[in-house]
Amino acid sequence: MGNDELNENPLDEYAARASQQLSGQSAEVSHSSVERVESGQVSLRDSFAQHVQAAAIYMEDAAAGVLKAGSLEAKDAAIGAAFAESVQATTLHTGVLAGKTVEGREIRTGLLFAVNVRGDVYSALSPVAGLAIGAGFAVGYFLTRLAWTMAKRRLSPIE
Known part of the structure; x- marks a missing residue:
């Protein structure tokens, strides 16, 4: 320019x-x-x-x-x-x-x-970057909850 x-x-x-x-x-x-x-x-x-x-x-x-x-x-x-x-x-x-x-x-x-x-x-x-950051946080949150749930199941005593 x-x-x-x-x-x-x-x-x-x-x-x-x-x-x-x-x-x-x-x-x-x-x-x-x-x-x-x-x-x-x-x-x-x-x-x-x-x-x-x-x-x-x-x-x-x-x-x-x-x-x-x-x-x-x-x-x-x-x-x-x-x-x-x-x-x-x-x-x-x-x-x-x-x-x-x-x-x-x-x-x-x-x-x-x-x-x-x-x-x-x-x-x-930018709005696109904000959307990408938000999506990254959502995926990270979902994966953390999934890993936590699976770990609780494995460590819980079997009745």
Whole structure:
């Protein structure tokens, strides 16, 4: 994936339309810390916001607690939990990332829920991995109980 592909965001037009539908509201947060930001378009630069909700969000060298967006574009960002229709990022770290389309370079997340994933996206736990872990625990539990029952039968005194 080339550098040019990440710099050209196909969601800019979508974000502009969504912003117009929300009366053209936009908010820019720069070099500060805020509790809550809600707007049509939000730009976070060198800032922290506890809760961000917008149709389109651009983050650069920023952090957020909980983020809900139609589209998210991020560069060097950290987010506790991000829920977005589309995510395009360069160096993004999240605890939970949920989106229809996730694309980027060096996206690291603890838990990933996504339909389409492109680029360098790393997840500690995905729904498929969670299902596999759960199935492994279930099989292990079943085999342990079976072995325990068989051992009890063999060691019990015969009457």
